[in-house]
Amino acid sequence: MKVTVIKSAVIDAPIDRVWAVLRDFNSHDQWHPAVARSRMENDVAGDVVGGVRRFSLSDGTELREQLLSHSDREHTFTCCILDSPLPLFDYMATVRLKPVTDGNRTFWEGRSQFRAPDDRAAELKNRVGRLIFEAGFGGLRTFLADQAAPTGPPVPEEAVTMAAAVGGEHLPARAVVVAAAVGGEHLPARAVVVAAAGGPEVMTLSDVTIAVPGPQQVRIRQTAVAVNYLDLMHRRGIAADFDFPGTPGMEGVGEIIDVGDQVNGLFPGDRVAYLSRMPGAYADIRCIDAEACIPLPDGVSDDNASILLKGVTAALLLSRVFRAAPGATILIQAVSGGLGHLLSQWAKSMDLTVLGTVSTAEKARFSRDCGCDYPIVVADDTPLAVDVMRLTNGRGVDYWVHSGGAHELDTAVACLSRCGHCAVIGDRDGQSIPLDVNVLKQRSLTMSAPVCFDYFDDRTYLQRLAHKLFAKIQNRTIIPAIEAVPLSQATEAHHRIESRQTMGAVVLTPGG
Structure with missing residues (x-):
């Protein structure tokens, strides 16, 4: 499982003073309570990219980490773990400092990403967050305070000891000062x-x-x-x-x-x-x-949880808007998209037959893997209605999820079976949609335009759907397809969606 840990604190010292300590990749044995000894291999300096530090924890455990990037101008560095007794796979961590002008203080953000076995992900996330980052925040505060006042205040007897970052040994109370919450800070x-x-x-x-x-x-x-x-x-x-x-x-x-x-x-x-x-x-x-x-x-990753709105919308459509019954047939427009690929998986788990529209053969293969029985590559030379009626033996579909605005709404109505229901979601072009009720009456058709937030204002109902969604993710009935894009590239993410280059859900990752 992919794990992301982000912790932060405000240090009551100017950024230049804080960075003077942190910029040395080999200085952590001076201020971090979990580190007993540290040295740079091959005697390289602590700011040399590519340098490897070998260090021992209080319990004797040894680790090796490598400096991957270092910037005095940006007050940041990134490192990775080379050797560790814990299953922290592909571990990378970034330290970034920013000035807080109020009081001439420093904002310190620590961010790490790694893979871990599913059954240990929560435990390891807690260790990294609390016992590496937060203990480090407190240790640096103590180190800087001791530099300013070497005799320092006595440590209260009630100071709590903390388990070492790796290994479980307890550390002296003076060495551990857990970072206080940043409550009250801008x-x-x-x-x-x-x-x-x-x-x-x-x-x-x-x-x-x-x-x-x-x-x-x-x-x-x-x-x-x-x-x-x-x-x-x-x-x-x-x-x-x-x-x-x-x-x-x-x-x-x-x-x-x-x-x-x-x-x-x-x-x-x-x-x-x-x-x-x-x-x-x-x-x-x-x-x-x-x-x-x-x-x-714990069993739902941050990336997977980010499909909350799309996932509960799928649940809303199937359970409340359509009241879908096993054996029914549904057509999902843009079935390879963020909502579509989740809706098709949920529909299959209810024993529905799923048709869906896509724009390319690649998206058709993707959609088939996501539970769509009949992905239809929409082509100019073959009307969509022809394919739908052929695949349903002339009966049409019971439910149609329409996301194209006014475009092809007539096709949706024509392809509904008797007593069928079309749900119009979204409004891609922002234009009004004409509707002839007499056409609906001819075959007892219904049409709705559900706005999900009108349903989700009932927070109890939303939480019930969310719990169902998370359960399906945990038991892998639903497997979200996520394309992660750094927040700094949000413009590119919008370009890709508008040009129909994406499949699945697009998620922005802050910090990138």
């Missing part, structure tokens, strides 16, 4: 800002400051931000409830940094997914209403 972040309606090129990545959470809010350090077609419509200025300049994005996943007043049941360190009517997700950090958040089970 935090620097990056966010995608859309200044005016237009194409993907109008999006820019900007430095912003995220205030403390207000009442009934939480502040989240995000690890995955979903890209939905509604984001593109907001950027183009053809969907309501988005003001310019503004930051797109309706949902994300991350770890709670701190909570505001009147928040119950959510705590700093909790992993949550959220979806909200209020845009603003394209950012490293954001504040969001606590009631929008859903705690995540």
Whole structure:
């Protein structure tokens, strides 16, 4: 399982002073409570890219790490683990500092990614987060304070000991100062800002400051931000409830940094997914209403949790809009897309026959692997209705998921079986859709235009669907297909979606 850990703290010292310590890749035995001894192999300096440090923990465990990048200008370095007794596969970690102008302090972000066995992912994530990053924050605070005042204040007798970062040995109380929460601090972040309606090129990545959470809010350090077609419509200025300049994005996943007043049941360190009517997700950090958040089970990765809106929309369509019955037939337009590939898997788990439209043979193969029985490559020389009627022996489909706006809605109606139902979702072109009710009456057809947030305002209902979704992900009934793109490349992500180059869901990863 892929694991991402992001931790941060504010250090009460100028950035140049903090970086003077951290820039030396071999200095951690001076300030990190878990590290007993460290040396650079081949006697290279601690800022030489490619250099390897070999170090011992308090319990005698030895590890080797290599410096992969180092920038004095950006106050950042990245390293990887070469040898470790723990199953931290493909482990990479980045330290990044930013100045906090309020009080001349330093914001320190630690970020790591690795693969771990499914049954140990939660344990290892906790070890890396608390016992490496957070213990390091506290250790550096103590080190800097001791430099300023060598005699330092005595350590309270009640100071808690902590397990070593790797191995489980306990460390002396003086050596361990767990980083305090950054509650009360304004935090620097990056966010995608859309200044005016237009194409993907109008999006820019900007430095912003995220205030403390207000009442009934939480502040989240995000690890995955979903890209939905509604984001593109907001950027183009053809969907309501988005003001310019503004930051797109309706949902994300991350770890709670701190909570505001009147928040119950959510705590700093909790992993949550959220979806909200209020845009603003394209950012490293954001504040969001606590009631929008859903705690995540350990068996669901951050990337997989980022398909929350698409997944619960699939559940909504099948269980409440269509009230789908086993043995029925459904056609899903854009079946290889973010919603489509999840909806087809969920439909197959209910014993439905799935048809779907795609634009290429590659997408047809992808969709077949995602449960679509009959992917139809839409071609100009063959009307879609001909293929649908051929595949259903002239009966038509019971349910049609229409995402093309006014385009080909007549085809959808013509391809419904008697008493069939067409659900119009999305509104790609923003144009009005004419409807002749008399046509529907001829075969007792129904049509709906469900807006998911109108259903999900019932938070109990949303949580019930979310739990079903997460259960299906955990038992692999649904396997999300994720294309991860760095937040800094949100423009490219929008370009790829609009030019129909993507398959599955597109997720932005903050920090990239």
